[in-house]
Amino acid sequence: MKAFLILEDGTVFEGTQIGAKKEAVSEVVFNTSMTGYLEVLTDPSYAGQMVVLTYPLIGNYGVTPDRESAHIWAGGLIVREMEDMPSNFRCEGKLDDLLAEEGITGITGIDTRALTRLLRKKGTMNGMITTDVDYCMSDVIMKLHTYKMGNVVRETSCKESYVLKGDGPRIALLDLGAKANIAASLNRRGCEVTVYPADTSAETILRANPDGIMLSNGPGDPSTCMEIISQVRRLYESDIPIFAICLGHQLMALANGAKTYKLTYGHRGGNHPVKDLTDGKVYISSQNHGYAVDAGSMEAGIAEELFVNVNDGTNEGLRYKNKKIMTVQFHPEANPGPQDTAWLFDKFIEMVKEDSYA
Numbered sequence: 594m595k596a597f598l599i600l601e602d603g604t605v606f607e608g609t610q611i612g613a614k615k616e617a618v619s620e621v622v623f624n625t626s627m628t629g630y631l632e633v634l635t636d637p638s639y640a641g642q643m644v645v646l647t648y649p650l651i652g653n654y655g656v657t658p659d660r661e662s663a664h665i666w667a668g669g670l671i672v673r674e675m676e677d678m679p680s681n682f683r684c685e686g687k688l689d690d691l692l693a694e695e696g697i698t699g700i701t702g703i704d705t706r707a708l709t710r711l712l713r714k715k716g717t718m719n720g721m722i723t724t725d726v727d728y729c730m731s732d733v734i735m736k737l738h739t740y741k742m743g744n745v746v747r748e749t750s751c752k753e754s755y756v757l758k759g760d761g762p763r764i765a766l767l768d769l770g771a772k773a774n775i776a777a778s779l780n781r782r783g784c785e786v787t788v789y790p791a792d793t794s795a796e797t798i799l800r801a802n803p804d805g806i807m808l809s810n811g812p813g814d815p816s817t818c819m820e821i822i823s824q825v826r827r828l829y830e831s832d833i834p835i836f837a838i839c840l841g842h843q844l845m846a847l848a849n850g851a852k853t854y855k856l857t858y859g860h861r862g863g864n865h866p867v868k869d870l871t872d873g874k875v876y877i878s879s880q881n882h883g884y885a886v887d888a889g890s891m892e893a894g895i896a897e898e899l900f901v902n903v904n905d906g907t908n909e910g911l912r913y914k915n916k917k918i919m920t921v922q923f924h925p926e927a928n929p930g931p932q933d934t935a936w937l938f939d940k941f942i943e944m945v946k947e948d949s950y951a
């Protein structure tokens with residue numbers, strides 16, 4: 594069925610509807626990964642966002658077990674060409690069918706390169722996917738201007754705590770909308786991981802006396818997570834080693850008086866170069882974020898920059914002084930994307946075991 598993608602600035606792309614037969618409104622963001630559409634769609638950090646995949650052929654290996662959570666969290670999928678005859682030895686079905694089953698709509702057959710260039714130039718915009726050929730432009734624009742993503746962290750987080758058994762260090766993972774491979778990366782290295790819902794108090798976590806604490810990725814604007822920020826502050830004040838990824842990195846910075854801001858079009862893809870300022874090495878990282886920490890807004894002496902983005906110089910990581918705390922904006926757990934920075938999990942476990950990173 595004919596469908597339209599209408600953007601906040603009035604631009605209209607015409608294509609064909611895929612997935613669920615319904616209308617959707619959300620923020621439109623682009624991801625440049627060449628593979629990994631299932632990991633992208635099931636990454637809870639995409640809640641409230643429609644994803645444009647810049648790679649022109651999507652769905653070619655079908656639906657495989659590569660999920661980062663139990664559901665698709667993205668609010669819609671925008672592609673150049675949706676493959677209708679997938680082929681892969683692990684293929685369990687068609688991506689189009691999975692979208693429909695999960696109630697997620699999308700659009701295919703549009704010029705995703707032109708759309709991406711527009712989003713790069715004008716910045717992230719809200720958009721609507723509709724099949725209504727008689728849509729009223731002023732009504733749509735009004736809807737798009739007033740759409741605001743709510744605080745979706747609690748929605749994406751687990752509802753009850755659970756444990757992944759292991760013989761190694763005991764790690765408490767605060768699930769802010771965590772990708773599955775964060776807990777798995779720790780568990781694979783022998784850690785016993787207790788995963789806590791996002792609204793767990795710092796007291797509850799500290800009472801369990803974990804050897805280390807991990808703060809996960811998650812959706813939305815970090816500065817709206819006021820209650821979680823105050824709990825993160827209490828975790829900061831404990832002497833327990835902490836490792837934080839993406840939203841976790843942003844919340845730890847906010848808990849220490851820093852400011853976050855919205856990037857023009859964000860970093861989403863599998864080829865973002867980050868420089869380790871301790872030795873000058875550059876790693877290619879997996880990324881998915883729309884906000885960044887303004888490292889300069891933090892009072893001197895609290896933390897030092899650990900990583901910067903080579904493309905635009907934005908902050909990609911912090912190390913807190915006199916604390917065993919390191920936080921990164923990118924995704925060492927990959928999925929999708931390169932595993933070049935997976936060593937950070939080993940480094941965290943070393944910090945936890947040796948208690949010597951201060």
Ligand SMILES: NC(=O)CC[C@H](N)C(=O)O
Pocket residue numbers: 638809810811812813814815838839840841881882883884885
């Ligand atoms: N992947 C994440 O944790 C994203 C963090 C935050 N929601 C952002 O967009 O910047």
